[in-house]
Amino acid sequence: MSRTHVLIVAETRGGQLKKGAFETATAGRRLADAWGGKVVAVVTGQGVAGAADALGKHGVDQVLVVDGPAFARHQAEATAAAVLAAVAKVSPRLVLFSATLAGKETAPAVAAKLGAGYVADATAVALEGADLVATKPRLAGKAIAKVALKAEVAVVSVRPNVVTPAAAPRAATSEALAVTVPAVRIRCKEVVAPTAKEIELTEADVIVSGGRGLQGPEHWKLLLDAADALGAAHGASRAVVDAGWRPHKEQVGQTGKTVSPKLYVAVAISGAIQHLAGMSSSKVIVAINKDGDAPIFGVADFGIVGDAFAVLPLLAEEARAYLKK
Amino acid sequence: MDVVVCVKRVPDTEAKVRVAADGRSIDAAGIQWIMAPYDEIAVEKALQLRDAAGGGTVTVVSVGPAETSKELRTALAMGADKAVLVTAPTGAGDASATAKVLADAVRGLPADLVLFGKQATDDDDAAVGPMVAALLDRPCVAFVTSIEVAGKVATVKREIDGEVEVLEVDLPAVLTAQKGLAEPRLPGLKGIMAAKKKPLEEKPLAATPSPTETRSLSLPPGRAACRRLEPTREGVRTLLKALREERGVL
Ligand SMILES: Cc1cc2nc3c(=O)[nH]c(=O)nc-3n(C[C@H](O)[C@H](O)[C@H](O)COP(=O)(O)OP(=O)(O)OC[C@H]3O[C@@H](n4cnc5c(N)ncnc54)[C@H](O)[C@@H]3O)c2cc1C
Numbered sequence: 038m039s040r041t042h043v044l045i046v047a048e049t050r051g052g053q054l055k056k057g058a059f060e061t062a063t064a065g066r067r068l069a070d071a072w073g074g075k076v077v078a079v080v081t082g083q084g085v086a087g088a089a090d091a092l093g094k095h096g097v098d099q100v101l102v103v104d105g106p107a108f109a110r111h112q113a114e115a116t117a118a119a120v121l122a123a124v125a126k127v128s129p130r131l132v133l134f135s136a137t138l139a140g141k142e143t144a145p146a147v148a149a150k151l152g153a154g155y156v157a158d159a160t161a162v163a164l165e166g167a168d169l170v171a172t173k174p175r176l177a178g179k180a181i182a183k184v185a186l187k188a189e190v191a192v193v194s195v196r197p198n199v200v201t202p203a204a205a206p207r208a209a210t211s212e213a214l215a216v217t218v219p220a221v222r223i224r225c226k227e228v229v230a231p232t233a234k235e236i237e238l239t240e241a242d243v244i245v246s247g248g249r250g251l252q253g254p255e256h257w258k259l260l261l262d263a264a265d266a267l268g269a270a271h272g273a274s275r276a277v278v279d280a281g282w283r284p285h286k287e288q289v290g291q292t293g294k295t296v297s298p299k300l301y302v303a304v305a306i307s308g309a310i311q312h313l314a315g316m317s318s319s320k321v322i323v324a325i326n327k328d329g330d331a332p333i334f335g336v337a338d339f340g341i342v343g344d345a346f347a348v349l350p351l352l353a354e355e356a357r358a359y360l361k362k
Numbered sequence: 363m364d365v366v367v368c369v370k371r372v373p374d375t376e377a378k379v380r381v382a383a384d385g386r387s388i389d390a391a392g393i394q395w396i397m398a399p400y401d402e403i404a405v406e407k408a409l410q411l412r413d414a415a416g417g418g419t420v421t422v423v424s425v426g427p428a429e430t431s432k433e434l435r436t437a438l439a440m441g442a443d444k445a446v447l448v449t450a451p452t453g454a455g456d457a458s459a460t461a462k463v464l465a466d467a468v469r470g471l472p473a474d475l476v477l478f479g480k481q482a483t484d485d486d487d488a489a490v491g492p493m494v495a496a497l498l499d500r501p502c503v504a505f506v507t508s509i510e511v512a513g514k515v516a517t518v519k520r521e522i523d524g525e526v527e528v529l530e531v532d533l534p535a536v537l538t539a540q541k542g543l544a545e546p547r548l549p550g551l552k553g554i555m556a557a558k559k560k561p562l563e564e565k566p567l568a569a570t571p572s573p574t575e576t577r578s579l580s581l582p583p584g585r586a587a588c589r590r591l592e593p594t595r596e597g598v599r600t601l602l603k604a605l606r607e608e609r610g611v612l
């Protein structure tokens with residue numbers, strides 16, 4: 038019997054499912070339907086027993102719950118053990134991770150242990166004839182590869198935000214999965230929480246980023262206010278990070294984060310190739326720049342040629358008024 | 363303290379990409395090759411750790427074409443002690459095959475730590491480090507921005523979900539380097555001269571099957587022309603309306 042099931046690895050944080058769980062459920066449902074198989078989710082965390090209902094709404098048939106203090110925080114060796122236990126139980130054709138940091142750390146280890154094929158940070162997974170084929174940007178998005186997964190089991194991590202979760206309701210069954218946690222070789226000693234509740238850049242739907250044209254950290258409140266009005270996370274160019282105006286975790290680009298939001302607004306950013314590398318797969322791009330010849334307009338869907346110091350307050354004001362409607 | 367660093371030869375990040383005639387790989391004509399930027403960071407950190415420990419070795423390992431000796435000599439000129447090149451004209455294959463070959467190469471080397479770049483800037487997989495760790499059964503922490511070693515334990519930091527974690531890892535371990543871990547030094551003339559005499563061992567690749575196959579490589583589709591709007595209240599209103607009603611992104 039050839040394999041027909043899809044196993045998704047549903048991450049949780051503070052007992053809540055992360056968005057990627059619904060994205061991978063949706064991607065997995067399409068393939069399982071084509072194969073005539075089930076979508077099974079393995080959920081790891083602490084206090085996550087209620088996950089089945091939410092996952093069932095997005096096409097998951099069966100939920101395997103791995104609950105306990107060892108899973109309260111992401112720990113790759115523990116997560117990998119849980120996923121391998123689920124694989125042994127389900128015999129899936131495909132294991133889907135969300136390509137978050139935790140996913141990127143765990144998925145390759147699982148693939149190596151299974152001797153499975155692995156495609157990282159895929160933007161699509163589909164059937165081409167009988168073959169399972171993943172689409173994957175390479176060279177910072179300067180080229181797009183199609184990669185066939187030939188081994189009996191495939192592991193793919195799916196770039197956050199590229200799949201839109203779709204409703205496919207069913208009553209998912211839920212059961213506890215027993216996992217032998219491996220001897221702990223990595224111990225978390227301390228967690229330095231961010232000062233404010235921030236939206237993680239790579240998972241944000243809308244991002245507003247600022248560049249060197251904003252002239253200094255004292256002007257960032259204009260950018261933050263516009264971001265707030267749009268319900269957006271905020272990012273920065275490397276020039277800004279190198280100048281010490283903003284922390285590195287906000288950097289978008291080749292040596293920062295790769296983001297794929299629905300909407301990316303680049304404010305006073307010239308659009309150097311290394312910046313584009315991190316954001317050019319965004320669905321819609323808006324550029325605000327006083328130089329009409331700036332390369333950022335080459336990738337933008339909408340452009341406003343003008344002074345950011347005048348446009349940002351307008352944007353904040355108008356967005357607050359418009360989005361309330 | 364003995365550290366192994368895996369380094370890959372990749373196209374310069376500024377390189378203009380064209381697809382080769384086979385339709386599956388990049389056209390190498392006119393491309394400048396460099397040591398992958400995160401691997402350079404890992405080499406620098408390895409040198410710092412060895413020197414802070416007051417002794418030990420840094421060995422750099424690569425799988426790649428014979429020309430990779432250039433990038434390995436650069437690492438030797440930075441201060442690494444020894445290099446191993448598994449020669450493979452077109453690489454070992456996919457991440458899984460590469461990891462198998464590297465794991466075999468690393469197994470015989472002294473290594474309290476094996477360092478990788480967080481990702482090679484050509485394949486962008488961020489996979490080979492965690493795979494080698496799994497094959498060698500060593501603990502792995504990816505994307506670290508700080509490493510301190512005391513005895514048989516490394517204390518590392520990394521950012522995850524907007525928080526910074528401080529983790530203790532039992533050695534021997536595998537870590538992958540995120541930006542911020544170290545600033546790579548430029549090799550000096552003395553280093554470059556010394557590198558010429560340092561050992562660079564070459565060995566042939568033992569064929570390893572890849573469980574994936576790249577079917578095609580193409581350039582990303584161009585975007586539609588940019589719609590220009592005025593820097594006025596009216597322009598901003600038009601923008602917001604288009605974003606919500608036409609594009610459905612707000
Ligand atoms: C190996 C390598 C890796 C790199 N990685 C990254 C990376 O990850 N991310 C990244 O961003 N960069 C990266 N860079 C740097 C990149 O090449 C650029 O230097 C950087 O992106 C420029 O940042 P910027 O657009 O903010 O600044 P600039 O290029 O200086 O652009 C400022 C822009 O602001 C506009 N402007 C000025 N005043 C105003 C105003 N009042 N209103 C509106 N617009 C205004 C100007 O017209 C200009 O277009 C990397 C470079 C290298 C070599």
Ligand SMILES: Nc1ncnc2c1ncn2[C@@H]1O[C@H](COP(=O)(O)O)[C@@H](O)[C@H]1O
Pocket residue numbers: 368369370371398400401423424425426453454457460464477478479480481482483485486487488489490491
């Ligand atoms: N052919 C190779 N030779 C040596 N090291 C490699 C090779 N490919 C990948 N690596 C290492 O693995 C890291 C991650 O690569 P990747 O999984 O391809 O993104 C790189 O930064 C290198 O440290």
